[in-house]
Amino acid sequence: MLPVFPVFSGIPHIATGDLVREELNSSGTLSSQLKEIVNQGQLVSDEIIISLLSKRLEAGEAKGESGFILDGFPRTIRQAEILEGVTDVDLVVNLKLREEALLAKCLGRRICNHCGGNYNIACIDIKGENGKPGIYMAPLPAPPQCVPNLIQRADDTEEVVKERLRIYNETSRPVEEFYRNRRKLLEFELPGGIPEAWPKLLEALNLDHKDKHIAAA
Ligand SMILES: [Zn+2]
Structure with missing residues (x-):
């Protein structure tokens, strides 16, 4: 997930998972249909997402929002194609992390079963080699009161x-290709x-996309 970075604080951050959860808790038109789908353990269709x-973007435009950051969407080529008919995406940022670091991060995840807090015990320190830069990611330790309640x-x-x-x-490779062909893909290798x-x-965004504002990531 892309964290909301401070410089984008004026730009709304839209995660489709949140949209689904909000709709489920509302009395909106799709709410009962969604409840049925979720209760049956089915995946929410691209059309519903x-x-x-679109509803969220229209509401934002009406409020005077001048852009948005989409998080975790589109995930499939079909979603990318439908999205193209709904709105213009200026830029897609592909945040990449070496697989060994991703794996260590996932295996290091711990949740406090009392307060629901998320922590990470992995200390990732991969040395640079063969021209590849090293990666350092500090652990995210749990406070003492959570330590006895940590679960994986x-x-x-x-x-x-x-x-x-x-x-x-x-599934993501064709989506990357889709945006690469449209010259909208920014590949960004996470250094830590x-x-x-x-x-x-920030540097990468400023150098390559000086006069674009970021609509999607
Ligand atoms: Zn806790």
Whole structure:
């Protein structure tokens, strides 16, 4: 997930998962249909996601919003195609992290089963080699009162995480290609956590996209 960075604080951050949750808790037109889908354990269709998204974008425009950051969407080529008919995307930022670091991050995830806090015990310190820069990501330690209650998600095993990554790579590659062909893709290799990545990301955005504002990431 792309964290909301301070410089974008005036620009709304839209995550489609939040849109679905908001609609479920509302009395909106799609709410009962959504409840049925979720209760049956089915995936929410692209059409429903896009319709929630258009509704959100129209509401934003009416309020005078001049842009938005889309988080985690589109994930498939079909979603990208439908999105193109709904709004103009200026720029797509592909945040990349080496697989060994991603894997260590997922395996290091801990949740406090009392307060729901999210922490990470992984200390990632991969040395640079063969021209590849090293990566350092500090752990996110739990406060003492949470430590006795830390649990690991049942699906954060090496096997499951690797399978998730494989599926992600398979579906995201055509989406990257879609935006690369339209010259809208910015590839960004994460050098570490947010403190290391943030200045470099700003630099990349300013150098390559001076007069564009960021509509999607
Ligand atoms: Zn706690």
